[in-house]
Amino acid sequence: MALTSEQRVRRAAVKLFADKGFHGTGIRDLAQAAKLSSASLYHYMGTKEELLAGIMRECLTRLLTGAREVAAGQADPPARLAALVALHVLTHARRPAETRVVDNEVHALSAATRREIVRLRDAYEQLWAETIQDGLAEGVFHDSQPAVTRLALLEMCNGVARWYSPRGPLELDHLAIHYAMLALRMVASAESDCAAAVRAASEVVSTVWRTPL
Amino acid sequence: MALTSEQRVRRAAVKLFADKGFHGTGIRDLAQAAKLSSASLYHYMGTKEELLAGIMRECLTRLLTGAREVAAGQADPPARLAALVALHVLTHARRPAETRVVDNEVHALSAATRREIVRLRDAYEQLWAETIQDGLAEGVFHDSQPAVTRLALLEMCNGVARWYSPRGPLELDHLAIHYAMLALRMVASAESDCAAAVRAASEVVSTVWRTPL
DSSP states (O other): OOOOHHHHHHHHHHHHHHOOSTOOOOOHHHHHTOOOHHHHHHHHHHHHHHHHHHHHHHHHHHHHHHHHHHHOOOOOOOHHOOOOHHHHHHHHHOOHHHHHHHHHGGGGGGOOOOOOOHHHHHHHHHHHHHHHHHHHHTEEEEEEEHHHHHHHHHHHHHHHHHOOTTTTSSHHHHHHHHHHHHHHHHHOOOOHHHHHHHHHHHHHHEEEEEESS | OOOOOHHHHHHHHHHHHHOOOOOTOOHHHHHHHOOOHHHHHHHOSSSHHHHHHHHHHHHHHHHHHHHHHHHHHHHHHHHHHHHHHHHHHHHHHEEEEEEEHHHHHHHGHHHHHHHHHHHHHHHHHHHHHHHHHHHTOOOOOOOHHHHHHHHHHHHHHHHHHOOOOOSSHHHHHHHHHHHHHHHHEEEEEOOOHHHHHHHHHHHHHHHSSSSOO
16 A cells, blocks of 8 residues: 555654654655655645654554553453553554654653643553552552552553564563563562453554554 | 863763754754853864763763672672662662663664673673572572563663652652562562662662762
8 A cells, every 4th residue: 555645754754753863853854764855744744843743642542542442351450451561562562663752752842732642641541540540449459659650560661662673582472471461460460361461452453553653 | 069071061961862862962052051162062072972972881880880789789689689670760760861861872873882882781781680590590589581571670660760750759769669679579579678778779879970970
């Protein structure tokens, strides 16, 4: 399927923002990578910040859609946490550039846009917070600092976008199972069926990322 | 104590590289922040890459020195892992700009310099690997993917440089104790005296970072 000019610009921007950062990427770099003149580039993308905001909005919306879907399928807090971790890890491993942009470039946004993007991120993290809270309330998780543990979990999983390589020795599904197990250990939960959670998350990731960003 | 021009340049570079990335920082930004002309800047720092490499080398050397010191003081693998985690968390919380540059900008280095910096980072991570290996060999840790768990641990702790604020509700020592406990849970260890490990690490961090970078 041929990409539209908008999609080509967005794809070039994801790669450049991930590799060189938002501030390190010039309009000319973008135009060159998308094979457009700077003038056509403005036509397709608006300002550089609008391009960044568009990428973040779309990527976070997909993460949020996916997380709501896997969370809705798992009433049990350990299985739900395992599925959320698997979704996050699989997304970061399969879409390292997109997720690095989301995780690293929020500070580059102006105040109004940042508020909008942070609201999306908060909605996503809220699903994690509720899952941990539910596990504590049911007595199946044990943790004295759930807000800190949530941040530790998210950062542990974000890191996958920085180091994971599909050419490495570990199969991606096994990696996700291992992360889900580490997460359950962190909240002192009995182990759940992490393999089932990873299968559910894997299907959702494939669906959510089927179309170009 | 007045800073030398070299120290002023380095301090400005740490802040700019951390906020805008290496590629997003221009020579003129650096000169302006350090209150020098571009020509004097070259005199004090050499190229922009030499400046980045100098910051990374010094920061990693301090991390490595500190880690060797805390590891040498703890024969027991759980106490040693707790102390390494505490050192890493305290360093990232107290020196977020320096550690963000070390954690995020390795890819910006040219091949030869990157090899040198990655060697330092490998030496540091080797202390973590040995500690986990010792715990497994003694049967006090349980983990089927120790290399993955080490990366997960490091990324979880790196994240502190991104979100920790000294104005937040959690005291830094309590944060480090919580992280040390999460780490021990991740390797299925019985809990160790994390408060003692944090006290030891805290003293080492203060000593190692006493002089300007």
